[in-house]
Amino acid sequence: MSGVVLRCRTCGTTQDHPGECDACSEGPVAYFCGDHSPGLWLDGPVCGTCGARYGDARAKPAPPASRTSSSIPRSGTRRSSSTRATSSPARPASPGVRRIPTTATPPLPGRVTDPDEAPDTPSLADLLVDMAEEGRRARGIPEEMPPWASTAPPRAAVPIFGCLFRLFLLLVLLALVAVAAVSLLLSGAF
Structure with a gap:
């Protein structure tokens, strides 16, 4: 299978013939090279970066694009090579199969995340208890009920x-x- 396919720019569906997209009918399909991460939109049937041609058998994937100054992390510091995420090789796109791009959410600036470390997020029950305690404190309700307060449930009034x-x-x-x-x-x- 070739790394260059005809793909719709609107819905991402690939097909084996040029022209209007068969899936969404919102525009023509264009040449797309899936040998790169992320893939590259091409002007013609040949990829200028890796040399893949539309219809040719797939060769080895091209190396990932070099980092530029625009790819500096948002925190303003570069990550070391040991913490750099490894990219998975691009999967081939089959004609007629829609590929949905998956993107991992970047970590917050200044926060280091370790994939082996479990996230320290509290459970939903803990969050609800904390929110109830904060609301009680904000309204000035004491933690313990005063001795004169009744713990019996209120009686329902008779509708008659x-x-x-x-x-x-x-x-x-x-x-x-x-x-x-x-x-x-x-x-x-x-």
């Missing part, structure tokens, strides 16, 4: 009392309206 109270209020309102109507009738306003 709510209905009876509303019925009572409705009757009082109707009585007030009736008194006002009778007083207006007797005064001769109507």
